[in-house]
Amino acid sequence: MTSHQACIEACQRCAIACEECLTAMIDMNSDNDCPHCCRECIDICLLCAQASARDSKFSAQICRLCAEVCEWCAEQCESHDHDHCQACAKACRDCVAECTAMAA
Template identity: 35%
Template sequence: MITLSDDVKDCIAICTRCAQTCLGEAMTHCLEKGGDHVAPAHFRHMIACAEMCRAAAAIMLTGAGHHASVCRVCAEICEACARDCEQLEGMEDCAATCRECAESCREMAQ
């Protein structure tokens, strides 16, 4: 059985929450709001963030120890998504979740 540190477990939980938030917001709030919320660049950020967070959580769950690079990229994508979301109405929770995930992933990347 794989033993994961509490820090890794916390990051997995945060990444999972961020993936769910970005995908959920993209598929509900953004699609329903329309306009800039579904602009290709923004929508791509949302989906890329969801997928990268999902992948980072999965890599950490393997316990293989190769998560530093994945977490570094995840932090970069989460930051970009947060900046994008901060520019749009009603995306504050998504931006905050992305920032939290970016911070946690930066710590895992060290």
């Protein structure tokens, strides 16, 4: 598996986990930026996967931004005990690792 492929798959998994978290949190109160961070994370993860798939000349920059957004989202979701928030945070952390490797 190429490093591009690992990043693409991590971004896709993260976008799905964030979508699930966002959906579950829609009618719940939150004392932080969850679920708002999930919306941001979904968008940048999908963009990052697309850019990586086409080997965009901006892939490294997009990966850096994706890692930053995912880090923020992980911090927000980790503070909640909900299973969907914990799953989202883990997917975000995995995406941070792959995106950081791609951006190096």
